[in-house]
Amino acid sequence: MKQRIESVDLLRGITIAAMILVNTPGDWGNVYAPLLHADWHGLTPTDLIFPFFLFIVGISIYYAYKNKTASVDVYKKVAVRSLKLIGLGLFLKLFTPIPPFFEALETIRIPGVLQRIGIVFFVTAWLYLNCNWKTLIGISITVLLGYWMFLGFVPFPDGTLPTFDRAPNNWSNYIDLKVLGKHMWKPDYDPEGILGTFPAIVTSILGVLVGKFLDSETTYKAIKLVAMGLVGVLLGYLWDLVFPINKALWSSSFVLVTAGMGTMILGLIYYIVDVKGWHFGALFKYAGMNAITVYFLSSLISKIFYKIPVGVGKNIHSWLYQTLFVHDALAANFSSLLYALTVVLCYLGLGYYLYRKNIFIKV
Template sequence: MQKNRISSVDVLRGITIAAMILVNTPGDWGNVYAPLLHAQWHGYTPTDLVFPFFLFIVGCSIAFSYNGRTPSGAVYGKISVRALKLIALGLFLGAFTLSFPFFKEFSTIRFPGVLQRIGLVFFFAAIIALNANWKALLGITGGLLLGYWAILGYVSLPDGSAPSYERVPNNWAMYIDKAVLGSHTYKEDYDPEGLLSTIPSIASALIGVLIGRLLLAQAGEKTTKLLGIGAAMLVAGTLWSFLFPINKALWTSSFVLVTAGWATLFLAVIYYLLDVRGIQFGETFRKMGANALILYFLSSFISKVMGSIRVGDTSLHGWLYQTIYVHDFLPAKLSSLLYALTVVAFYVLLGLFLYRRRIFIKV
């Protein structure tokens, strides 16, 4: 296993997990600044970058952790166990309720989710990375993106209708989610972490694997390469979007390239400042990132619990928000943001506490 960590990747992981918590825990979903919301359908906002950034970092981590590893049953077993743990935690979040018997009725449980997708993406990306050189990885990534485009854009549905990228029944991603998952989705007709859209999300991680291997290389000007690769993906994804719209809910191929491009550019800047110039910053985020997944799980779980505990005619979350953050002299959106920032600060401190106690909970 690679022992020498790339500090810039660890810092970017911490920043990303803090951003994930920030956009998921506003004080009031009715009062959120536009950049902290997902795009309604086509297009993207800063919030839409957060999850693909994390999958990109998963890919980088795979490159570091399995560098030089020989494929074996034991290695595959560890990969499988970790993937199953992530999927199980995600299913638990989707099913848990405070009301006895503490789990929702089966028909109302959402099967897909963020942790489930991370688990699936990790499993397939790690298996592929173990068995492929950079040329094969590049070919597989390109094949996934082109194949997904072909299916979503050019294959007629079983009833003979032409496929669409819009939020309509003849969208292939929605069609498969409805046919396979039925009512076990985020919305009635689709899920942003659905089945078919998991295919291109694997490509997001494979791009991270390629970037991770570039960082591990002994020779070459890495910052310039990262900037060039990031800019190239950003331009390519933007141009592709004229044919295949950028869309997070569908995780379109143009979305993969644009978000991977931004992730690579962000990483290039952090890498240059931290790993090349030796400017010390981001230590708090690096330490927080050491327990990234468990902090994300706890933030989702505790948020769910606080929304379920009743205090008068509202929830514990609502009572705390209204009592502490809502004031006539504060704009409603600012109050909501301050609540979210407080939540982030709590998990930053928790991450620092765990790190200082040398407690690393690996999921």
């Protein structure tokens, strides 16, 4: 991208910071409700984070490949990057800092955040290189409608009608169990399961379309972005009446609502930063310029902190939390939040250091 759009880097950085915030509380038993995912149907602020990132992946794909044509060399680079992301995700699942240094292969979880990002990136980039914007819209509509019809109306082999509830009468869980078996997050669902990856690709395609709009010569982009986002949110909540908003399923209504909100927020940030020139949140922007690196390191170090024992019945994480953050004067939820905020600040600092050293690690 010859000229970076600061608002995109800023939103990406805020999203990464939010990912780290919700993934590293001091105590999982004491977390404020907005920092947890919805139990099943519904939407919390935490449920916005991953779709926002996939939405931004789509915007980045547009700018990275807008001047490129489909070729063997381009496809190779797309495939290599996708495999790197998937490989990093699997490494996070396999690695443990204590002997034997690998988790049990019999039950290791195969899906994951980086794995889904890798798959979504590959498919979205391939579609963008081969389809015009009208075709991309048609694919998106077809996938969202087809996903709804399949999950809601196609009977199981034994004739049982499906539901949008948890197992057993849920197509997403049924297929995950058949294909992944024990290699899932939970026996009754995996939030990064197989079927949900299809509508997740649409989330990224919508990002591509927003990137194309940002790059156009149209006027009043910020206002139009907010308006388009509002339409997406309204359509998503209307669809919620028959196909509930659900992150675990990555329901079609979830796609519209989250992409709509992402578009609205991007429009506001675009107006403030790129139109008016009122710069803010530089630390987030720096982290956003090395987003995958920051996220990967945060996940890896968090796992190390949980696995390495310190004393009796404690690990690095619990020792740091209980020693530095737990006080009688502080509510348990607040102590847990303070720990998470401290971790976020550390990784924002890392993003700043990498920026100052002109280090930009492309995965």
